[in-house]
Amino acid sequence: MDLWFTEYYTKNARFSIKIDKPVISLNSEFQRIDIFDSYAFGRVLVLDGYLMLTEKDEFIYHEMMTHIPMAVNPEIRDVLVIGAGDGGVIRELTKYETIKRIDMAEIDKLVVDLCKKYLPQTACKLDDPRVHIYYEDGLKFVRSKNNEYDLIIVDSTDPFGPGEDLFTREFYGNCYKALKSDGILINQHESPYYPNDALAAQKTHNRIKSIFPLAKVYQAHLPTYPSGHWLFGFASKGLDPIDDLSSNWSMLGINTRYYNKELHKGCFALPTYVKELLNNA
């Protein structure tokens, strides 16, 4: 059987992975959901034809979304996660005993149900008693919140389809309002390389920096996302990701495979062309 899943990074560049067997394919109210078993990457989750995660390298994305803010402010107690139906961010957050509440607003219950059943590597902590799942639109959910969270993590799909609202000025404004005075907003920030992704990264940065007094961008090597060069946003009401980096993180004994404290500082050092992209708007 010669079965390949292909993602087009542009219409002229594509990445393909060989599929051992399809696990499940369904249409939810919001999107098409496919789960496959692959030879090189273990099980993979695909939404609307875009690869969301592979078991081989999901740790990179989920660690970088979570441990960067947690190492800056170890006092984080109340967390809101938007999207993240696969559970990977939740798994990383539950490693911190200091976190008291994790609200998760995921629009698509079917993603959560399927990940619980078929992707236990990421969905293993969704039943933690601190986790409260709201099957709601993230934009609407955050609109009603005021001064409630220390950290908001936006683990969205791309800025089209169900994830589109999570890239708007209105949404970032609502996140600002929902955050306490030490609040941090982390978001997946697309890639600087292929033209459409780069444009989305540029627009996103401009919107966030028009609302938050501090808005920085960091990067990771994510081999199964387009170009392998992925960006994340760190925005806050004042906390700086490097100047305010806590000296205590290593003492927590949290096990990571990508994140470490030197990398924390290094990942904010962006290539010149990426800095120019983000600043020329």
Place this chain on the structure above:
Amino acid sequence: MDLWFTEYYTKNARFSIKIDKPVISLNSEFQRIDIFDSYAFGRVLVLDGYLMLTEKDEFIYHEMMTHIPMAVNPEIRDVLVIGAGDGGVIRELTKYETIKRIDMAEIDKLVVDLCKKYLPQTACKLDDPRVHIYYEDGLKFVRSKNNEYDLIIVDSTDPFGPGEDLFTREFYGNCYKALKSDGILINQHESPYYPNDALAAQKTHNRIKSIFPLAKVYQAHLPTYPSGHWLFGFASKGLDPIDDLSSNWSMLGINTRYYNKELHKGCFALPTYVKELLNNA
């Protein structure tokens, strides 16, 4: 016309780029050489079926091979480049007026001739009067040198085919001998992600660190190489890439699109899984 060039990263993962038109395809004494025009990446050079460079992102690789050592030791005068027939490393080196001599040992004259003709973006400085091209095997060339170079850059193909000898202990030992007391060795160091590349990176690091008192590894985001996560080696007889970073580099006014001084420090901060790979040998 629907023409695609495909590179298999493993037998179960592949990357494909759409070709506008083939420019030239020849077999040299050493390898098969193909040059294509692509839609998304401009002109591309392929050796033995492996993508060597694209006009869109070759600056990343060539800047990271060159400016990292030059910013550590601005006194570099005599440079040996091994491989690098496309001329990209030479182009970056010739930006430094302080460099007096650039010897280049490239085994395959046909690569140089074709790049001069079809890839002027990289091959534009091969006629600089400081450049001396020796069409010789790199291993043999360096064997006869003693205490002659401030910098050796090994811009080789992968550790099989014509580039194989350039990954041996014997070769690294000869490089050590050919370097002066402040000498630096830079080499392309494969990738930490796909299993065969990771094994090559691990072996290479072990060989280099058994010979050089200082052996570090740094990384860059190279979207058209396997996984997009590429490693480079920095080995020296004593100079440290961060502690000895010169404060004067920015004053040279050298134009770069990827490299900058903050990134210089950041790129040595490796992910935990990469550090473990390199240290567990």
